[in-house]
Amino acid sequence: QVQLQESGPGLVKPSATLSLTCAVSGASISSNNWWSWVRQPPGKGLEWIGEISHIGNTNYNPSLKSRVTMSVDTSKNHFSLTLTSVTAADTAVYYCARAYAILGIYYFDYWGQGTLVTVSS
Amino acid sequence: EIVLTQSPGTLSLSPGERATLSCRASQSVSSSYSAWYQLKPGQAPRLLIYGASSRATGIPDRFSGSGSGTDFTLTISRLEPEDFAVYYCQHYGSSPPGLTFGGGTRVEIK
Numbered sequence: 001q002v003q004l005q006e007s008g009p010g011l012v013k014p015s016a017t018l019s020l021t022c023a024v025s026g027a028s029i030s031s032n033n034w035w036s037w038v039r040q041p042p043g044k045g046l047e048w049i050g051e052i053s054h055i056g057n058t059n060y061n062p063s064l065k066s067r068v069t070m071s072v073d074t075s076k077n078h079f080s081l082t083l084t085s086v087t088a089a090d091t092a093v094y095y096c097a098r099a100y101a102i103l104g105i106y107y108f109d110y111w112g113q114g115t116l117v118t119v120s121s
Numbered sequence: 122e123i124v125l126t127q128s129p130g131t132l133s134l135s136p137g138e139r140a141t142l143s144c145r146a147s148q149s150v151s152s153s154y155s156a157w158y159q160l161k162p163g164q165a166p167r168l169l170i171y172g173a174s175s176r177a178t179g180i181p182d183r184f185s186g187s188g189s190g191t192d193f194t195l196t197i198s199r200l201e202p203e204d205f206a207v208y209y210c211q212h213y214g215s216s217p218p219g220l221t222f223g224g225g226t227r228v229e230i231k
Contacts, residue, residue, distance in 0.1 A: 036220075038166075046158075046166070046209050048220040059218040062122070095165065099213075105172050106213035106220075107156040111165035 002026040004096050004112035012090075012119050018083040022096030022112060029072060030054045034099040035079045036108065037070070039092040047092075051099060052079055086119045093117075123147055123214055127223035133231040140197040142226045144210035149190045154213040157186055157195045160225075161206045169208075170195060197228075205230050 008020035022035070029035065037049040050060035052070040060068050064083070072079040083090060093116050097108040124147040134140055144157075152173035158166040168177040170186035173193055183198040197204055210223040 038222075040160075045225045046160070046222040048222065051218075051220075061219065097166075100171075101213075104151075104153045106154045107168055107171035107177075107211070108158070108166070109168055109177070111167075113165050 002098065002110045004098065004110055006094060006096050006112045006115040008094075008115060008117070010116060010118060012086055012117060013121055014087055014119055015085055018081075018086050018090060018117055018119075020081045020094055020096075020115065020117070021078050022080070023076075023078045024098070025077070027098070027110075029077045029079060030074050032102060034101050035070075035072065036097045036099050037081045038095045038097055038108075040095070040114075041089070041092040049081065049083075049094075088119050091117065091119045122219070123150060123212055123221050125210055125212055125221050125223035127208075127210060127226045129226060130224070131227045131229060133229050134200055135231045136200050136202055138200050140195075140200055140204070140228055142195040142197075142208055142210075142228075144188075144193040144195070144223050146191045146193075146212060150212050150214070152189050152193075154215070155188075155193055156211045158209045158211065159204075159206045160209060166209070200228070202230075204228065 003025045005023045034051045036051040067084045069082045093114040095114045096112045098110040100109045128143045155173045157170040160166045174186045213220045
């Protein structure tokens with residue numbers, strides 16, 4: 001059974017860097033999938049942040065691209081997100097997800113439970 | 122950049138009724154890269170439909186998806202109490218690579 005679990009600080013100060021990790025179990029992060037981050041600000045909809053492949057190729061949301069970096073650690077079977085210069089607008093529940101992107105199809109088949117990150121001093 | 126517009130924003134229905142949710146893309150998109158998710162408070166999003174019309178594993182057959190081009194629909198044939206939630210459509214574009222969600226439709230108990 002594939003499981004994803006987000007971890008990281010629940011409170012980040014304005015202008016600081018947000019860092020989250022997603023631990024993957026039940027599947028190898030080196031498999032032919034993409035690994036994504038999605039967030040949901042309070043009272044708003046889902047927003048795709050970006051994705052990374054097991055060899056480190058990345059695609060980011062253009063609106064966040066200048067502040068986002070994703071990385072993957074195959075030895076630990078996890079991937080990570082860093083978001084710099086955060087503001088209150090970055091307060092959200094952050095989800096990690098596995099994207100099934102094979103044979104011309106794309107969807108998220110497994111998700112983490114989500115972790116709330118609040119940006120506040 | 123593709124924009125997905127979901128309508129209505131809120132759907133007020135009673136258990137047993139039929140729900141029809143719409144997702145319109147700002148330009149023609151590939152059905153293969155379209156999907157629908159259900160989101161409940163405190164839970165992870167749940168994949169319902171992929172490839173516009175294929176049900177994900179374990180999804181009841183009261184959920185169905187259809188559409189192509191710019192117009193996609195999620196239908197719940199008979200609402201069960203556990204179906205009251207927020208639903209999002211999704212599309213992944215390959216050139217340039219990137220993913221968009223619709224703004225969501227809340228299905229609430231009337």
